[in-house]
Amino acid sequence: MKLILNQSGEELPVISVWGMGGLGKTTLVIDAYQSQDLSGMFEKRACVTLKRPFVLEEFLRTLVMQLDAESSGRRSAMMGVEELIKDHFGLSTRRSLAMMGADELIREVARILQRRTCLIVLDDLSSIVVWDSIIRNLPRFENTSRIIVTTREENVARHCSSKQENVYKLKVLQDKDALDLFTKKVFKETADLDNHPELISEAKAILKKCNGLPLALVTIGGFLTNQPKTVLEWRKLNKHISAELEMNPELEAIKSILRKSYDGLPYHLKSCFLYLSIFPEDHEISWRRLVRRWTAEGYSQEIRDKSVEEVASGYLKELIDRSMILPSQQSIYSRKGIDSCHVHDLMREIGISKSTEENLVFRLEEGCSSNTQGIVRHLAINGNWKGDKSEIESMVDLSRVRSLTIFGMVRPFFISEKMKMLRVLDLERTKGLVDHHLQQIGEFYHLKYLSLRGCGDIYNLPESLGNLRQLQTLDIAFTNVMKLPKSFAKLTRLRYFCAGTVQLDEDEPYEKMVENMSILVGNRLCLPTLYSLACCVVCCAPRLLKSCIDMDGEPNRHDVCTVCCYNRIPLLLTRQSIRGVQVPKGIRKLKALQTMGLVNLAQGKKILSDIMRLTRLRKLAVTGICLRNARKLCSAIDNLSNLESLLLRAEGTIGLLGCLLLVSSPPENLQSLKLYGTIGELPPWIEKLHNLVKLTLRSTRILDSNASKTLDVLGKLPNLTILRLLKESFWGLEVHLSFVGGAFSSLMVMEFDRPIGIKSVGFQQGAMPKLELLDFCAWYQEACVGMLTGLSFLTSLKKFTLSGGTYDNDFVEDLQTQLAMNPNPPVFHRMAPPSATIVAEEASQSV
Structure with missing residues (x-):
């Protein structure tokens, strides 16, 4: 109005x-x-x-x-x-x-x-x-x-x-309004469900499916008005909501309205939407995962100057614009405003119904009907399904399956040798998958997408990996794979390679693994003795060793031997970085690569000669940087003119010190830069990054004498939108950071995480005119009154987040007072420190 x-x-x-x-x-x-x-x-x-x-x-x-x-x-x-x-x-x-x-x-x-x-x-x-x-x-x-x-x-x-x-x-109704509308419709009056305690659980399930959609709340509520108000009746509706939408004339309005949205889609978007019925209810689907799967399935084609990935991203954006799927953002630090999506429960039911009609997707889950399905293109298996191999083969013609997606626990027969036409094998975050389950992987010659992301019991990939000549995406991030087979260099069509081990705690180097291995042989034995005895144990007692390395799956003797002889023990002997993966020589042949990381450079400079030839790379993440390979690394960065995202990491006290000074012409289109390791001061070429959108500094230990100069350089970057100053980004006894007026003109998100050594952070009038989110996390460091000042000058600030441990009441009250003085008082939010999983996910986003 x-x-x-x-x-x-x-x-x-x-x-x-x-x-x-x-x-x-x-x-x-x-x-x-x-x-x-x-x-x-x-x-x-x-x-x-x-x-x-x-x-x-x-x-x-x-x-x-x-x-x-x-x-x-x-x-x-x-x-x-x-x-x-x-x-x-x-x-x-x-x-x-x-x-x-x-x-x-x-x-x-x-x-x-x-x-x-x-x-x-x-x-x-x-x-x-x-x-x-x-x-x-x-x-x-x-x-x-x-x-x-x-x-x-x-x-x-x-x-x-x-x-x-x-x-x-127009947004969906909030929980309270949704409940009020539903109860009023069901009981013909404003009613409190506390008067019907037996119905509360089922009512919550109904409200969850409606997800604040007024049409669904009114229609389902009106239907239940004339039904017996019993747990059994409401549970029946919840369990068979898909069938009810199809067959119940009283719910026709919901199906009619939602199907109208589906019917209005062009043909290519209908296929993309129905594909989403593969994923379980409430599943957050990452943009990365969906786009790469669609391209592997052939859902998008290159159009003039647009790549297949850009076309697929356009399809996803179009589905969001058409309100077919709901956007979300799992990380506030993503360069994309939207990095994931999900489907409204009732819209998902429409998708499931249509995909079943067209024999597109078949979902095996608990309570699944055993009716014969025959030919289906996409098979999704939930680990809670209790059937056996013969049941799958009786329901689905496995020779026609084009994609297999497993959620939860993997059972060995889920991956069948009969799936000769398989293009997509998605095992992301599954449990129970161990090395020997992948021995037949080389027989799926048509495979274009293989994801083992988050499978922590995978330590080694078979040599037969090289048979997958059509492979476009290989995602082994957050596995324990530290070295790739030589045949990896044969994957000449590979576009996306994502790696990096599950060991991500910055403050826990090798002592934990030494302790675990020493359980077998005693803490006082030297490493060569440890190696010999461990190998003996591998041959004689794999179950004992399995308990020490804590594997969730059911490894055989060969799996355990691989873990020890090719992974853990060599790692202890060489004391190399545990956060990257070694790639074989010859990767210069992988001309199609656009994303690669996290690659360990510690084994020599030759790998950098190969990387330098991968001129189509847009995202690169490397670790193991040192003075020995620094010159070669700088030459490679100069040569990779298409880079948009770059992560550089070094271990130890020396870190990146002196390693980045020889970069002469940084990639013009670089949008994201992450530096992990000591640099002392910013490399001079950073001021040339006029297209930089996101900058992360972690353990860079920029000296307090260089703090003002650093902020002056960064404050002039015209497109810098996200700035993350993480643990030990600055170094000194008393570091004072002052953000002056007119600086950081485009910055919208800023994070301070464990600002060790930083005594004060001040914002002057006119500084950061577009800043919307400020996240401060001291964890267990004492924060005192006056450490943060000038919050009232951040005129666009919408939210201030205080993360971490216990803070002094005076410090918190001071923050709240400053925020209250802001012309547009932002929301003040207290939250716990991020979990290791969240930290790990955000660390991986460059790839």
Whole structure:
């Protein structure tokens, strides 16, 4: 109502209301349209629901009828067309109107609206093309007139409204409002479910499926009104919601509205949407995972100057814009505003229904029907399914399966040798997978996507990996693989290679592993003796060794031998970095590589000669940097002109000191830079990174004498949006950081994590004019009053997060006082330190 009543002086204010189907966009707009507050403001009104396919003449004809029939405040604009004709037109007029062409109708609209204020509602606008066709054929409006558009697509809404503040995103109901609406509908009155304690659990399950969608809450609540209010009845609805949506006429409205969204998709987006039914309910699907899977499946093709990945990313963005899937952001430090997505529960039920109809996706899970399915393209198995190998083979023709996705616990027969046409094998975050389960991996010659991400019991990849000549994505991040087989260099079509071990605690080097291994042979034995005896134990007592290395799966003798002889013991003997993976010689042949990391450079400089030849690389992450390979590394960075993301890491006290000074021409398009290791001062080439969006400093130990210079350089980077100053990024007895006015003009997110040695952080007036989120985490370091000052000058700040351990009450009160003095007081939020899993995930985002 405020948007409608606002006299902005704009030529023609267009208000766009958008959101997914079932949110109540039309209901909201009509409620405002009929409001008494608008009485007398508009001389003419019309509300037209746009049909598909759109016919301009039909639209204009309906518009003429309503405008000519309505005067402000006298009649409802929602009367049927036939009723309007009978009430306001004679038979001859109806005939003449039916015979009018588009040009005549346009002139008639202009005649009716001449020098009159009007309110026009265009309900369910489906495309920019339709809008352009409508607005092009309407007369010039008075600036006191209004057009209101409802649409399911964000890009349509933003196209219609020239001012972004006139774009109104309608959101789902919050939990309390959803519960109130549901109980009122079920019990015909405002009721408290506490009066029906036996129904609370099932009610929560229903509300979760509805996920704040008013249409679903009202429809399901209305259906339950006339049903017995028993746990059994509500549980039955929860369990068979998909079938109920299909068969129950009382729930037809939900299916009809949501299917309308699906039916309006172009063909290529229908396939992409149905593909999402592979993933379980409430599953957060990362942008990375989905786009790379779609490209492997052939869902996107290269178009002119756009790569297949860019096209697939466009499809995902389009599904979000069309409100088919819901965007989310798992990390606030991601360069992308959206780095993951999920599907509304009821929209997911529509997807499951359609994908089952088309034999596209078959999901094996607890309670799954054993009806024969025959040919399916995509098989998803939940680890809680209790069937056996023969049951799978009786239900699914495994020779036709193109993708296999497993969630939870892996059982060896899930990966069948019969899956000869397999393109995608996704085992991300599964449990129970050990090395010998992958021995047959080289037989899946058509495989394009292989993910073992988060499978901590994988220590070694077989030599047969080289048989996968079609492979585009190999993701072994957060496994224990530290060395790749020589055959890795044969994967000439590989585009994305992501690695890095599960051992990510920065402060726990080798002592823990030494302690675990020493359990077998005693703490006083030297390493060679340890090696010999450990090998003996491998041969004689694999189960004993298994308990020491803590494997979740069921390894055989060969698996345990691999862990010790090719992984743990060599690591102890060489004391090399445990956070990267060694790659074999010859990777210069992998010309298609766009993403590579985390690669360990500690074994020599030759690998850098290979990396230098990979000129299509856009993301690179390396560790094991030292003075011996520094010159070669700088030459490689200079040569990789397409780099957009770079992570450089060094272990030990010396770290990166002196290693980065020889970079002469850094990649012009570099957007993300992460430096882990001592540098003392910023390399001079950083000031040339005019396209840098994100910078992370960790253990860089920039000296207090260089602090002001560092902030001056970084503050001038025009596109720097995210700045993370993590543990020991600055170094000294008393480091004082002052952010001056005019600096960091584009910064929106800033993090201080364990600012050891930093005595004060001050923000001057005019500093960071766009900063929206400030995250401060001292963990267990004492933070005192006055450590943070000037928070009231951060005029765009929306949220201040205080993470970590226990803080003095005076310190917290001081922060809250400063924030309260801010012209737009931001939200103050206390939270616990991030879990190791979250830290690990964020550390991996460069790859």
